[in-house]
Amino acid sequence: ALARRAAALMPSGGAILTLDTTLLTRVIQIDKVSMTARIEAGIYGPQLEEQLQAHGVTLAHYPQSFLYSTLGGWIAARGAGQQSNRYGKAEKWLVSAKLATPKGFWTTEATPASAAGPNLNQLVAGSEGTLGVIVEATVKIHDLPERKDYRGYLFKTFAQGIEAARRINHAEIPVAMVRLSDSPETYFFQALSSSGSGGLKSKLQRTYLKMKGFTDAPCLMLIGHEGTKETVIWAQEQTEAICRRLGALALGTGPGKRWFHGRFNGPAVRDPMMDRGLGVETLETSTRWSNIANLHEKVVEAISNAIAANVPEQNARGIVMAHVSHSYPDGASLYFTFVFPRQLDREVEQWQAIKRAASDTIEMNGGTITHHHGVGVDHAPWLGEEKGEIGMSILRATKREMDSKGVMNPGKVLG
Amino acid sequence: ALARRAAALMPSGGAILTLDTTLLTRVIQIDKVSMTARIEAGIYGPQLEEQLQAHGVTLAHYPQSFLYSTLGGWIAARGAGQQSNRYGKAEKWLVSAKLATPKGFWTTEATPASAAGPNLNQLVAGSEGTLGVIVEATVKIHDLPERKDYRGYLFKTFAQGIEAARRINHAEIPVAMVRLSDSPETYFFQALSSSGSGGLKSKLQRTYLKMKGFTDAPCLMLIGHEGTKETVIWAQEQTEAICRRLGALALGTGPGKRWFHGRFNGPAVRDPMMDRGLGVETLETSTRWSNIANLHEKVVEAISNAIAANVPEQNARGIVMAHVSHSYPDGASLYFTFVFPRQLDREVEQWQAIKRAASDTIEMNGGTITHHHGVGVDHAPWLGEEKGEIGMSILRATKREMDSKGVMNPGKVLG
Incomplete structure (x- = not known):
């Protein structure tokens, strides 16, 4: 902060x-x-x-x-x-x-x-x-928007959800937010949710979903519209039609309202978990649409493997989950959250091993080292690969020109 | 070129x-x-x-x-x-x-x-x-867009047309083009147009416009929509409603089709005019919405005065006209076209005097020296004022870093 x-x-x-x-x-x-x-x-x-x-x-x-x-x-x-x-x-x-x-x-x-x-x-x-x-x-x-409309949709697969997000962007429908959780994140937040209404908990609901062809690992998408009443009404119809054509189940405004209510609470969930011997960390990237599924799979695998190689006791395991939360005509972001049992005797090394595995995988698979967290100290080792030698030389020349004595946040993103 | x-x-x-x-x-x-x-x-x-x-x-x-x-x-x-x-x-x-x-x-x-x-x-x-x-x-x-829809609207004043363009941008309605001519340009292209259909030429049409409260100097706006059929239909209804609320007369698709047909012909009109002793030149800028009307007025005045001070014979005069052709949430471009009797003995000095007057006025009134023509040689004298001394020093440092021998387009925008 x-x-x-x-x-x-x-x-x-x-x-x-x-x-x-x-x-x-x-x-x-x-x-x-x-x-x-x-x-x-x-x-x-x-x-x-x-x-x-x-x-x-x-x-x-x-x-x-x-x-x-x-x-x-x-x-x-x-x-x-x-x-x-x-x-x-x-x-x-x-x-x-x-x-x-x-x-x-x-x-x-x-x-x-x-x-x-x-x-x-x-x-x-x-x-x-x-x-x-x-x-x-x-x-x-x-x-100030005249109207806000946040709704949930349940997709059978992450790939279908990605396709919906992509089509919404390419159809130029005015949208404030498109947020798609993969199946582990959908499950995790469902399990955490204290409210039963509109959830997926009951046996009846599970039976209904099964009938509709949903497995036990569906993916939740939240779509938010904000703006004038006319635009929100029209745009909501358009996004819902795109989701339905891809086999999604419309969950109405319940999930949207719950997310909106708790939207700044993420970090507050972390500390109690850490008190219980768990580590919680997030990292994020973005890439082009044609590479999203591949990058998601590779990074989840890299983090899972790094956690497995750095656990306090054999067979202990972590949870890796992700969501798409910012989307553009040419691609989207991926935001990973992972929970793991902490090695209390070597916490820093454990974190570094996981971070390095994820970052190397992102760079090797066409992602940016950070979509919105910034470079700081943690991401600096991967910046040069992304900007290239010539790009870095321009950044350093700019820094020298503006701050020849090197007093402004020295050693950071611009050298 | x-x-x-x-x-x-x-x-x-x-x-x-x-x-x-x-x-x-x-x-x-x-x-x-x-x-x-x-x-x-x-x-x-x-x-x-x-x-x-x-x-x-x-x-x-x-x-x-x-x-x-x-x-x-x-x-x-x-x-x-x-x-x-x-x-x-x-x-x-x-x-x-x-x-x-x-x-x-x-x-x-x-x-x-x-x-x-x-x-x-x-x-x-x-x-x-x-x-x-x-x-x-x-x-x-x-x-490739499923559908294109280009239509004309006639506004009583340039200010009302600007307000329509602004509202269309702020309402986030998907639009491909919003192009508003001021009254001299509306008149000029109407006079040039060889086609009578859908025009404003007949006495009957003039009488109708007068009844509706239009003066002899209305302003033509062309609005283009491109995209999926659904989006184009919805967006066209929205933009038309905004125009009508501001008192515009909907002219249908005729003016849009004529513009689309001749959209690359501008430069070809210039040469025959030059053969007849006329000079034709264009220049362009952009500024924030709250400054568009002021900048338009000041630049038209500056060009008119510079033409009047540089004519081959007393009482000869020029024509200055403008349009808004690119718009953004925070402002829009202004594109000026002017026709003037050439001083055949001092053509370069005449052009320089007019160009200098327009450029000085743009810089003093919060416009950029160029919205899309580029800097080149003509606009270089005004670049420093716009970027500031520190901004220019960064551009020069970048140039030195990339091209220490100064072989790449030397002396241009980056120094």
């Missing part, structure tokens, strides 16, 4: 300075005609939405870390909110940024689209504090 | 080499699941579409220069096709590029979305040959 809201500075003396930006909390200007807002970048998610929503507008960037992360951090780490299909990943809603750099203040270009050379906003997004501290940003905002 | 398909190289000896890439014409791979294609970058528009459409897919990048420009040129100059609302400007449909650079071949990252540092594709788009020669690109493609 700290990395998301602050920038570490290291003066030549060698001391480490951590800069807290969280007093920069003003919404400076709202332009309701252009639907943009200029906002100081140290503001936390809830403060930002409170100020915008008082004017009837929203940025609607809701990462799971929403409560504890800032506007500047979202941009610096190229974050993604849960409704990124509608509201965009940070690099998409970013219009312009103002940075405090070793060379002075720098405000990037702010036009809607331009052919005046490369777009430098895309160099700021993902710079993770290495070029300067983001102190202000102009971002795209939206009217 | 040459600048769009080739890169000029200047070895240290001082000779100028022009590289012709137009034998690089292969479509290497089509991925119909991810809807991307990998294509050699020297290919001209018509060849590219012919090869893609044989497989039922399209890039649908149709700039006015479509017949004489190449894939690599579109990317290098951040071009925009006429249906950019649906198919995207070059920097949006670009997935990955392969460049021949002084450091060797460089292939940029290709994931759908990533947080693995800055996106270097956005440094390639707009580099205008200064970092290397684009030899190959992976681009987003679409199924």
Whole structure:
């Protein structure tokens, strides 16, 4: 969380300075005609939405870390909110940024689209504090949605769910969120759910599903629509038709409401599990549609094998599950969650072994080392492979030009 | 046209080499699941579409220069096709590029979305040959649209037309093109049109328009929808409702068909006019919605004044007209066309005076110096103001890193 809201500075003396930006909390200007807002970048998610929503507008960037992360951090780490299909990943809603750099203040270009050379906003997004501290940003905002509609669909296979997500993207149907769990995740969250209504627990329900051709390992998809009443009604009909054509069972709004209610709770589930000797970790990537099923299979296998090779006692095993949560015309993200029995005498080595196995597999199979978590320290070893030697040399040259003394978050993404 | 398909190289000896890439014409791979294609970058528009459409897919990048420009040129100059609302400007449909650079071949990252540092594709788009020669690109493609629907609407004022374009964007209605002419352009193209049907020529039509509250200077909007039958039908109803609520008169599909038929003819109209002692020139910009009306007014005034100050004989005057042709959530482009009597003894100075007046006015009033024409030589004097000193220093550092001897299109956008 700290990395998301602050920038570490290291003066030549060698001391480490951590800069807290969280007093920069003003919404400076709202332009309701252009639907943009200029906002100081140290503001936390809830403060930002409170100020915008008082004017009837929203940025609607809701990462799971929403409560504890800032506007500047979202941009610096190229974050993604849960409704990124509608509201965009940070690099998409970013219009312009103002940075405090070793060379002075720098405000990037702010036009809607331009052919005046490369777009430098895309160099700021993902710079993770290495070029300067983001102190202000102009971002795209939206009217508060007139209507929200979140529904669940049950697919017989993960592949059919992926195909539905792909068709929804290619048909250009306005959608706020498409979230598909694989069968282990569908089972896991079903088992965790305390509410029985709308669930799949009863024997009667199981019998019904069996009749309909569902196995015991179906996959849950949640589809969210937000916007004007007219658009939401039309778009919901379109997405439901696509799901039904692929054999999905429409579960109605129950599962959607339950997910929406608990959407920031993930991290809070982790700590009690860790108290019980379990390790819980997540990692994520994205790839093109034609490679999603392959990458999912390979990474699940790599994590499972790495867990099996690093357990405290023979035959102990872990759980690996995944979901697709952000989708694009050319591909989608994959988000993996895994639970494993901790080796209490070598926890760090155990984690490193699993992380390395997953990351190597992602890189070898055409995924990005991170879709929205950022590079930081954990992903740095895999960055060079992804950007290439020439790409890395450009990033390093940019860093040298902006910060010749190397005081801005040294040694990170830009070298 | 040459600048769009080739890169000029200047070895240290001082000779100028022009590289012709137009034998690089292969479509290497089509991925119909991810809807991307990998294509050699020297290919001209018509060849590219012919090869893609044989497989039922399209890039649908149709700039006015479509017949004489190449894939690599579109990317290098951040071009925009006429249906950019649906198919995207070059920097949006670009997935990955392969460049021949002084450091060797460089292939940029290709994931759908990533947080693995800055996106270097956005440094390639707009580099205008200064970092290397684009030899190959992976681009987003679409199924050939099941249906196309192009219609005309007549607005009482330019401001109401702008408001319609803005609402269409903010309502997230899938649209391929929204093109709004100001009243001089509406009048000019009406006068040029040889076809009477569906026009506004007859006395009867004028009387009808007057009754409906239209003045003699209405503004024509063309709205194009492309996609699946279902989406086009729904979206067309939505855009028509927005236009009608703003007092527009629906003209049906006639004006749309006429525009579509003549969509690449603009430049061909220019030469006969020049033979008759007239000068014809275009320039373009983009800005946020809240500034469109102001920028339109200021640039029209600046061009008109510059023409008046540079005419061959007293009281000779020019025509200045404009349209909005590419729109985004936060703003839109403005494209100006002007016709003026040429000063045959000082044509270059006359053109420079008008160009300078327009460009200064654009920069002083929050527009970009170019939305899709690129920087080249003509716009270079205004680039520094737009990118800022720090932005320019990053562009120059990138250039030095990639091309230390300065052989790739020297002296252009990246210094």
